[in-house]
Amino acid sequence: MKGKRMHETIRRAAAGLTALILTVPAWAAGGDKAAPATPDPARDWDHLWNEVILDITIIGILFAIVTAWFIWQARRRPGNEVGASVPLSPASAVGWVVIPIFVFLSIDLYTAANGWVLWNTFRDVPANRMEVKLEAGMYSWDYTYPNGVRTQNELVVPAGTPVVLRMTSRDTLHSHYIPDFRVKEDSMPGRITYLWFNPTKPGEHIVTCAEYCGVMHGYMAGRIIVKAPDEYAAWMKGEEIRLAAANAPEPAPAATKPTKPAKSAAKKT
Amino acid sequence: MNLKEWIFTTDHKRVGVLYLIGSIAAFAVAGIMALLMRAELSTIGPTITANPTQYNVWLYTHGAVMILGFQIPALTGFFANFCIPLMIGAKDVAFPRVNALSVWLFYVGVILALLTFFIPDPPDVMWTGYPPYSTITTGNTAMYSFTVLILGFASIIGGVNFLTTVAYMRAPGLTLNKLNIFVWCTLAAFVLQLIFVPVLGTAVSLISMDKYLGTNFFDPTKGGDVLTYQNLFWFYSHPAVYVIFLPFIGVVYEIIAAHAKNMVFNYKMVVYGGVGGIVLLAGEVWVHHLYVSGMADWLRIGQMVTTLMISIPVGLMMIGLIGTLYKGSIAFTTPMLYALGVVFLFLIGGLTGIPLAVPSLTIGVSDTYYVVGHFHYVMAVAGTFAIFGGVYHWFPKMTGRMYNEFWGKLGFWITFVGVNIVFWIMMDVGVKGMPRRYYDYAHFPQFEGAHQWMTVGAAILAVGFTIAILNWILGAINGKPSGDNPWGSPSLEWSTVSPPPHGNWPSPPSVAEDWHPYGFKKG
Amino acid sequence: MAHDAHHAEGHAHAHWDTSIYPFIISFGILALAVAFSFKFVYHNGFAAILSLGIGVPLIIAGIAGWTSEAMGKGEGLSYGAMGWFILAEAMIFVSFFVSYWYTKLHVDVWPPAGNIELPRIMPLVMTFILVASSLTIHYAEHLLHLGNKGAFRTWYLLTIVLGACFLGMSVYEWSHLIHEGFTIGTNAFSTVFFSVTGLHGSHVVVGLAIFLAGLPSVLRGDIDEGFMRTAGLYWHFVDIIWFFVVSQVYYW
Ligand code: HEA
Ligand code: HEA
Ligand code: CUA
């Protein structure tokens, strides 16, 4: 317990320090956090991704053009058998260090500030979320809803409600990756990790495993099924009835559509 | 030729050539593994093997051998051995026998890695060897641990040797500010090896201890922690990418200076800002490989900043390279083509690292082919091009003969086309969601076409590399005599005969006040 | 290196230096790695013994041949090299300690179940002995420098004896703990305890082995100062690391 508290202190201190370093640029880039609408990290991700890709493309093209130009200018031809660069004066030698450092550093800090804002979106779970427990194992995703309903490889969620997964693993590392929502986070034995996503409209999204976990790693897939809130409610009702029946005298498989019966092994975390 | 004097040699040049032969052989084997993987991935479902474990073993061997058996030994083994004593005017390294020990340990390590194909239950833990999988698999994790330990030890004694050599055995008059950029880069790489290889050694020992000797480092039910391993592993393996980057960019500096016959631009900026900055930052960024591993948030955010800041020293080194071209006299020889290829393609590789450095963006692309594309651009493309260009550049010095320019250039252009097909498409499918380390991508049928193109590209680039290797073999046997200094370079290694005799110079060289390795003169 | 550059001059087929021992040692090490796999992965004890039977003699022969081939031909650079080597060695301990702290600070309950009371006095005695041996070797070096070979020999031997005492006490302590049911597999703390003290112990063994390798020359009286300084440096390093070991695993 002592270790835990100490660790918490270190964490706070370091987070504070980072915040201090990043505050100024973050102000410029960030809005106020108490924005009422639920954020949509996937959309923000696309936004920042495109921006950063654009930035690096510009930097790359600039460097490439200058290089190509120099190569063309300096190709060996008669009268140019030996290079003719002039030595730098001490002042310009220093300038060629200091100025690039400032330019690069400001690009870096700007990128970091934007990245930090998005990071907060990914890590600050909205208050109106639904909490689902996930136990990953070789090779399945086992979800447990707050009311005890369990599903395997299929997570049914209502559109418009943010969902947070509290994840652990019963054997090796796995990573719950939903490409459409641009999120993933590893799960592992002995620790609980989390991720959240915001399913805005009904539809189906693939879940795939993004951490090498064993021979069948490539086949460890599932689906997120986003239903309209009323359809979701109806589905959940059905599942609850089934769960109640299962908890009564004889256990019956609490399975969803085509998948195998859920393992009842999902352990308390 | 006396075979015994080659195998048991303690001469740094011959040890270097042994390193070269071994590492190129490792490259060929690991490259063939890559081709097999590409063949397997060319269709959905089983293509050339129905056994996923077979694929995983290829992938393990490919990754581990390419990094530990090809690039690190080629750069810090071959180039360092062949060039450093010649560049500093020494007759050999400080401890020639230790040098011979390091090359044979390297061979032993590679043999151990390749035994994979002959033993039951070969290792299938990927080059990262993460527990708990590595401690519960039926695969032979011990083989992985010992491969890494032996190659690591070979590298440490090599590092001790070279740091001592450069510290005490420089020719009279050769001050620190007259060292070749390559020497600086490689020394920095050795310092990183000395500091960080032991950490990797510890990490891989711990998984074998957990698996075979019953310890509990990574077993949470007994108070252990699985994340400890990942931290230890990347605490080495991130600096390891600079152990690769530094010498290869050093090689590119040598090539560009020699074939543009130009003074390196802002030497002190490159050495103190670039090399020094990388050494200082290399150990503070490892968490960028753990952005989705459940690390504490403050570490992820803190190391976002340090990771992004790596662009500063690397950017200074790019400026130095490009500045060296300015007002040069560029000859488009084969080595120069490879070096210029590195300048352009490393930009792609390095800049695609920038989005990865931002944890909130990595959340979307970590462990996808985007990452695979990024690191193949920096290592498999930029790194390999630098190695190939360097071998061409010092080929006349090694053999006293000239390679064939036509086939050299042809090989380059074929590879250039091939790598861009393979690794550009990789980044594209990665952003769209294709995870790495998949034997089969049955639930991503939309990527089949892209995978087929990558397979085609891999076949193309294999042709290019094969042409280059054949060019060396044939050139060494019956190339035209090259003369002692075909590039007209003032750098010290060109001042002796080609190939240099045992002891390098008839009498120890010393350098004049106004001499500089990049002081090209008219005439 | 025995050979001078100008020696090669003139000969058409100049002689290139060779040594067979690095080759032999390397393949000896390969056999050890294979032996480990035989024993622990394939559970084939016989094959393991066989491979050990090949590897160990190769390594011993290699080291012996190397030492006799190279003795007295050093260029006096080993002291500086030892400094770099110690940097690498220190990093092994750093990684062990850092993973220990990382684990310890992360879990809710520490120490984990299954711990027993560790002895308190014994480690202090061991510390005392090791520090003493560091001082004796330092004094021995000093005597050698002054040229007092007789006294040097005494203090040199005393260092070896002290080191051996330290090792003996470690072994005693380990067997005592294992007897009490506290083994390397008990829990995460026991794992750290045995591996860190074991790692340090193995360094004591290496240090002693270096001293023993020098012993014949010491007795003959032709030991060189460079060797003594290098060996002494390593021994001081082993001593300093012990402070970390003792404070972290026994008293924290
Ligand atoms: C030689 C090898 C090498 C090199 C040099 C690099 C260089 C860099 N790498 Fe890469 N990387 C790898 C090899 C390498 N990497 C490997 C092998 C892996 C995967 C391992 C595995 O999981 O199996 C990996 C994975 C990897 C990840 C983890 C991804 C994941 O698994 O989720 C990250 C994240 O930050 C990253 C970032 C970077 C960065 C920021 C650089 C920087 O050093 C790049 C700096 C260079 C530039 C930026 C371009 C030049 C500079 C300028 C033109 C100046 C101006 C630019 C700016 C101001 C932006 N790399
Ligand atoms: C330096 C490092 C390096 C190099 C050079 C390469 C080179 C190549 N790599 Fe590799 N790769 C890695 C390092 C490297 N790779 C790493 C670290 C991983 C991750 C491993 C992991 O996940 O654990 C990886 C993973 C990896 C994957 C991901 C698989 C997956 O995640 O499922 C793929 C897929 O296409 C791939 C492909 C290739 C290809 C096509 C090449 C080509 O460039 C190869 C070209 C070379 C040849 C084809 C050989 C040519 C030579 C001959 C044929 C010999 C001729 C001989 C004579 C004439 C005598 N690599
Ligand atoms: Cu589960 Cu990969």
Ligand SMILES: [Cu+2]
């Ligand atoms: Cu990295």
